[in-house]
Amino acid sequence: MSLQSVLESGKFVITAEVGPLKGTDTTEIIEAAEILRGRVDAANVTDQQSSVMRLGSLATSHLLKEKGLDPIFQMTCRDRNRIALQSDLLSAHVLGIENVLAITGDLPSLGDHPQAMPVYDLDSVQLLWVISRLNQGYDMVGNELKGKTNFFPGAVVNPGVNTEAGFELQLIKMEKKINAGARFFQTQAIYEPEKFYKFMKRVEGFKVPVLAGIIPLKSVGMARYMNKSVAGVFVPEELIKKMADAKDKTQTGIEIAANLIKELKDISQGVHIMAIGWEKKVPEILDAAGL
């Protein structure tokens, strides 16, 4: 079943993230696909995540599709101009990819090629608009396509931006993304369900499904690092203490993630698990969450 039909059925949706590695060895991707198939409804393929050069998201999405896992092709605006973005979208359709997640992308200066020219010819809102145009059978300047696309476009939102202005700006941009064609959202990692509930109340009227982001904690250091350096992510001290006190950190990380999923189950339309190297543990997390 496609991601679109699962979302439309009203079922609680589970997506996970697969991050291509640097190089041509696809063993781990194939393994991840085998493990996730049947357990998640779709899998995101990150696009040069954190501006680190790796195997591409288009080819990797195609590999997942071949392995029977519905891919969500992530596309950032950082590395390609409007000609390349549109062309890659046409290529994705030809390869049978149905879901596209439009994102602006981290700055190159944060990655392993800080010398790179940041492109940002389009932004995420404009990319969603372009996807809608391609779906209608036209390129962004109005030329007719011989064969149109049929994408199910998604977008991201960061509910944790910690100023009033930032929070409101996220909501305004979310609405702009919906108007430009976004049909579902995935969020930055959530560790405080009560705060997330307030966000969900604010976006209720948008009538667009939101999948809450889950990043399983692996260590105290990881939690502290995210609190310091990842915008919009806040791991409460209570969870950090739980990790610090744990004998089996892996088991505790899995339990925390599973508990979060249980709490988020009633307030979101699904979860998006970003395991960051722990793809193989996703089934355990889902088992512990009773999914």
Add this chain to the structure above:
Amino acid sequence: MILSKQKPWEEILGYLEGENSVFILGCNGCAQASGTGGPEQVKEMKSKLEEAGKKVTGSSVVDFLCEKALIKSRLRSKIEPIKAADSILVMTCGVGVQAVAAAVNKVCHPACDTVNLGGSRGEWMGSERCLECGECLLEYTGGICPLTACTKGLINGQCGGASQGKCELNPEKDCGWELIYNRLKALNHLDKLRRFIPPKDYNKMMPDVETMATSRWALERTSQKEKA
């Protein structure tokens, strides 16, 4: 010297939709030299606006609008007509519009697009920066340029990377979009943030041959030809 050209009349009039009165500001510097915002153009703009049914509460031509201290001192005698106006129409480059928007608590509409001179940026004292994109967006962003205030140059709103109002890349740098939000909120114009800004036309950001055709450029070209 920064070169500007006036925006199409319909675009300027569109910015003033729903407003009855306006104060016009020109600049005796580059805008006068560009023939877009000197005393003559301010006078012309005044009659055109009045013909279109707008009340012009006053006007002023300052030298130079890129200098916020100068703007404040020169406009001291104009406080009443500025207060009486719904907005200010600023007939100068992107730097001037941003400096006025920062110095005066009023909605500022840009009347000009700043033309790219291919690297020659002129000099000014303030923190306002203009990319000379040829498609001024200051109308929608509270007089703060998103192309220069936002590290990513995003024009449709904030990315997910701001923390405590600061940019992900540099904790010393304010998030440009949060500045824009706070400015528009103070002006009661948050509705402007809902507008979809279409992709930019980068052709307009390229300096054209005519612009580059200074006498020196012509000389250099001739000498190249002679060498060939």
